Amino acid sequence: MVFSVQQVKYEFLAYIKEFDPTFSNWYVGVADQPKRALFERHGVRDAEDPWLYKQLLTNRAARTVQDYFIGHLRTAGAPPVEQSEDVDCVYLYRIAAHTRQ
Numbered sequence: 001m002v003f004s005v006q007q008v009k010y011e012f013l014a015y016i017k018e019f020d021p022t023f024s025n026w027y028v029g030v031a032d033q034p035k036r037a038l039f040e041r042h043g044v045r046d047a048e049d050p051w052l053y054k055q056l057l058t059n060r061a062a063r064t065v066q067d068y069f070i071g072h073l074r075t076a077g078a079p080p081v082e083q084s085e086d087v088d089c090v091y092l093y094r095i096a097a098h099t100r101q
Helices: 005-019 034-041 059-072
Strands: 026-031 051-056 089-094
Touching: 005 051, 005 059, 005 089, 026 034, 026 059, 034 051, 034 089, 051 059, 059 089
Parallel strands: none
Antiparallel strands: 026 089, 051 089
């Protein structure tokens, strides 16, 4: 299912507030394969760590969500290396001692 920018912002905010309302404890990224990014690149533990991802219509929409969280709410995150339209998912996870940014 594809979501709008506003839907994803709302869902991510609700998720963050549910688990840990300190924005600096979260990482927000964009990827074409968000589960690979979460579990392989960042070392997120599927059953233990809070994480979430959503697919948006375009790469620009995904970057808009990421920019909002990094720029306005001061979460951690890095701009995507690739700007392909295939990179249309935005993900977040709570930073832990075992995760890699």
